Structure formats: structure tokens, C-alpha cells
Amino acid sequence: MDESVRLRPATAEDHDAITDLLSYVFHHDWDEESRQLDKLVWEPERSLVAEDAGSIVGHTNALTRDLTVPGGVVPAAHVTGVGVAPTHRRRGLLRTMMHRQLGEIAEAAREPIAVLWASETAIYPRFGYGPAASVMSIHAMTRELRVRPDAPGADLRLRLIDPKQVRDDLAAIYARVAATRVGWSSRPGNWWEFHLADLKDNRDGATMRHGVICEDADGRPAGYALWRVKGKWDAYGPDAEVRVTQVAADDPGVYAALWRFLLGIDLARSLRYDGAVDEPLHLIVDEPRRLGRGYEEALWVRVVDLPGALEARRYLTPVDVVLEVTDPLFPANSGRWRLTGGPDKASCVRTGEAPDLTLTITELGALYLGGTTLGALLAAGRVQPLTANIPYAAFGWHRLPNPIEVF
Incomplete structure (x- = not known):
């Protein structure tokens, strides 16, 4: 690393300078509301900065959360906010920061793995991260797509909700599903407040976040879906796009009921959603090709x-x-x-x-x-x-991992 640059732990006072740096790196402006929201979950004591002549020119942070893995839940350092100023590239800053961060995780001996979402996939294998989970992106043509009549859940009750007003119900459903859904992260402390914040800057021109809860046969909250709508009209009439951000359900009938609702929202012709590679949606709709499925790497794991x-x-x-x-x-x-x-x-x-x-x-x-x-x-x-003893199936699980949250 360049000798003029000093690596040090961050302090709470560094937050504005760090977000300024990340604005350059990720081409995203941070207004004051966004900065205050980020402070809810930012952990300065686990944040490293590279400083040159008083200016912060590099940063990485680890968030303290758990991750569901096959057959269990483990503490996992959730690495995020990794970046180097464009004036300080190719000087070894990234390598030095990542090595120190991983060394600190290993020394603390609490988290056996670190995880991240890679903005550029060529970078992180250099530090031992492997592509552990992918997502299937859906861009569905909803006018030509319906949940099949024989799919379960048609008689279940749905109710529209303001997500912020039913936080406890959402958290309870999420915790139950996350306990067995590989790739889901825990949401301790302020994480629910962070996730339910609905800043206009994060909507990309779409509406405020909407929500729906599906109740089981006994009237208890059993699953939920969150979405926005990007309104549009063209020469043929309404052409809105439904942008689903999360579907949480561990019962086939509840899952089908939520999707029956989402695919039938009025004035919409399309829907976007990022789900698991083995998302069962294509098995309950009448025209699966209209789902417009894609595929890309998502969550990376570093065994520490x-x-x-x-x-x-x-x-x-x-x-x-x-x-x-x-x-x-x-x-x-x-x-x-x-x-x-x-x-x-x-x-x-x-x-x-x-x-x-x-x-x-x-x-x-x-x-x-x-x-x-x-x-x-x-x-x-x-x-x-080296031998014929190859455990092909052992490392798999009943369902493929489902990394639903970019952190």
C-alpha cells in the first residue's frame, strides 16, 4: 500500500466522509435523509478507513448479523461499503483493507464466514470469496400470466397493510421463514426500521411501498409480500410495472395466494422480482415462459x-x-x-x-x-x-439458497 496512506478504524465522525467516498465509487448521491438512515445499521467499530492527508480514500465495513445456512444459522460478517477513491486506485489499498478486515474477523473468532454482494465479480476471488448463491430475475408479462386454478390457497384471506404499522407481524413471519431459508440474514437491532424506511430517493420513480398479508385458515398472519408500482400509460392504455421486493411464505397455499394477488394487480402489464434459482413460481402459473427469467451471481462466501x-x-x-x-x-x-x-x-x-x-x-x-x-x-x-469418493450431493440442500437482500 502507498506509504502516504494510513489504515485506521473508523469513528462515528467519519460517516459523512465515508458516504461522500461511496457516492464517487457507486455513482449514487446521498441526501441527509439517506445518511441518517444508513447510520441506523452502520457499525463504525467494525469499519476500516484508508486516510491520506486527512481525507478518507478507502473504506470497508462488516455488519454483525447471522445467516441461515444448510441445516442451521451461523454468525456471518456481512461485508459492505467496500470502495477506493478513483484517485487512489492501483495502489494496493483494497488488498490491504480486505486482508486486515478478514484478519480481524478471524482473530475475533465469532464468525466462521464472511459474506458480500460483489459489484464486480472479478475482484473478490482474490480474497478467497466464492460465488455461493445466485438469483433468478423475473420480468413477467402479467397480462398473459395467471396462477393456475388448481394451485392451492385460493380460499385464503388477504389484507392490505401499511408495512410500518404491522412491523411485528412482518418480523414474526420473516423470522419463522428465515430459520430454514438458506441465504436469509437476521434483522437484529434497527434492521427492521432500516428495511421499512421508504425514502423517495430509493423508489426510482415508483410509488411508496405497499404490503399485503395472507392469513391462514385460523386467521393468523402466515405470509406477506411487499411491492411498489411504477405507473405508466402508453397508446394502448395502462402499462404499469409491479416491482416486488419480497415474498415471505413457507406454506404452498400462502405462497400461491400471494402470487395470485401480485400477478393480478390492476392497470399493470409487467412485474419484476428477484428470487431463488429454484423459485417454484413457474410450477404454479399457466404460462411459465411469460415469467421472463434471467440469472446472475449474488451472494459470495469467504470461509474464515x-x-x-x-x-x-x-x-x-x-x-x-x-x-x-x-x-x-x-x-x-x-x-x-x-x-x-x-x-x-x-x-x-x-x-x-x-x-x-x-x-x-x-x-x-x-x-x-x-x-x-x-x-x-x-x-x-x-x-x-483424487479418488472415487466424491460427495456430489452432500453439499447441496433441500432448496437452493435464496439471497433476497442486498446489504
Whole structure:
């Protein structure tokens, strides 16, 4: 790193300078309302800044949250706000900040993994992050699309809500679904206030956020959906776009009822939504091709404490395999590890036995949530098989990860 630049922990007084920097990096202006909202969840004690002659020219932050993984919930450092001033690129600042941040996470020994959303996917494999979960983007033609009549939930009751007024109901539903939905993050402290804030600057010309709750047969809140509408009229009449931000449901009837409502909103011809790669929506609609599905990488995982991370999750099928892992940043992760376990338990210990597979810490991160298959990594030459004992299915899970929140 350039000797004129000093890396130091952030303080609360640095917030405005940090958001000014991020405005340059991400091409987004921050008004005062946005700055105050960000302060609700920003953790200055876990924030690093690079300073040059009194100016902040680099930043990264880790947020203290949990993440649902296959078979469990683990503490995960949620890394965000990573950027370097355009005047200080190519000086090693990013590498120095990321290495120090990961070192501090490892030293604290609380979070076995770190996670992030990558703005540029070529950057983060250099620091051991692997592409662990993707999203399926939907741009549906709603005038030509309906939930099939034989789908469940047609008799369930829906009620429109002001999301801010029913925060406790939403939080309870979210917590229940998140407990088993791989890729969902906990929302402690001010996170619900942060998520339910409805700044005009964040609407991209759409309406305020709307909400609907679906009740079960006993009248209890069982699922919800949040959305906005971008109004538009053309020569053929109404042409609004529904922008769904979240659907939370763990019951097939509730899920279908919410989508039956969303796809039928009046004056709209299209709908956008980012969901799981195995989103079951296409299985309950009459014209699945009208969903206009796309696909891209979303959540990246960096395994920080290898045995801790592998023991914290569960495995779809019984597994007994020796992994030989290379981690240039953390030698404690490198070497041979015997992983045993299954759907109910897991153990990962050092071993001198011959390995079945060789891989780097980046590939292990890609495998961690079950969103990247071992078979795909083998086919790409990213993992080297040394024996016939290849646990193809073990790293998967019942559902693919569903990273719903860009943090």
C-alpha cells in the first residue's frame, strides 16, 4: 500500500466522509435523509478507513448479523461499503483493507464466514470469496400470466397493510421463514426500521411501498409480500410495472395466494422480482415462459474458520471425505481435513489421511450454501478429484439458497 496512506478504524465522525467516498465509487448521491438512515445499521467499530492527508480514500465495513445456512444459522460478517477513491486506485489499498478486515474477523473468532454482494465479480476471488448463491430475475408479462386454478390457497384471506404499522407481524413471519431459508440474514437491532424506511430517493420513480398479508385458515398472519408500482400509460392504455421486493411464505397455499394477488394487480402489464434459482413460481402459473427469467451471481462466501464453518452446517447425504484445502491468507485453514456428517451432525478435524479432493478456500466458499454444485466445480476443473469418493450431493440442500437482500 502507498506509504502516504494510513489504515485506521473508523469513528462515528467519519460517516459523512465515508458516504461522500461511496457516492464517487457507486455513482449514487446521498441526501441527509439517506445518511441518517444508513447510520441506523452502520457499525463504525467494525469499519476500516484508508486516510491520506486527512481525507478518507478507502473504506470497508462488516455488519454483525447471522445467516441461515444448510441445516442451521451461523454468525456471518456481512461485508459492505467496500470502495477506493478513483484517485487512489492501483495502489494496493483494497488488498490491504480486505486482508486486515478478514484478519480481524478471524482473530475475533465469532464468525466462521464472511459474506458480500460483489459489484464486480472479478475482484473478490482474490480474497478467497466464492460465488455461493445466485438469483433468478423475473420480468413477467402479467397480462398473459395467471396462477393456475388448481394451485392451492385460493380460499385464503388477504389484507392490505401499511408495512410500518404491522412491523411485528412482518418480523414474526420473516423470522419463522428465515430459520430454514438458506441465504436469509437476521434483522437484529434497527434492521427492521432500516428495511421499512421508504425514502423517495430509493423508489426510482415508483410509488411508496405497499404490503399485503395472507392469513391462514385460523386467521393468523402466515405470509406477506411487499411491492411498489411504477405507473405508466402508453397508446394502448395502462402499462404499469409491479416491482416486488419480497415474498415471505413457507406454506404452498400462502405462497400461491400471494402470487395470485401480485400477478393480478390492476392497470399493470409487467412485474419484476428477484428470487431463488429454484423459485417454484413457474410450477404454479399457466404460462411459465411469460415469467421472463434471467440469472446472475449474488451472494459470495469467504470461509474464515474452516472447521468451524463446516461443522456449523449440515449435509444433505452422509459424507466422509478428506479435503486438501489451500488458503494463502490463513495458513490455519490449509491442509487436510476429514469431514464427516450428514443431515443431523457434522465433524471436521485435521488428518494425515490421503485426500479425496483438492481445492482452494475460494471453491469451498462457493460450495458452502449449496448454490454451486461440486459436480460443476469438478467439470470446470476448479476442484481436483483424487479418488472415487466424491460427495456430489452432500453439499447441496433441500432448496437452493435464496439471497433476497442486498446489504
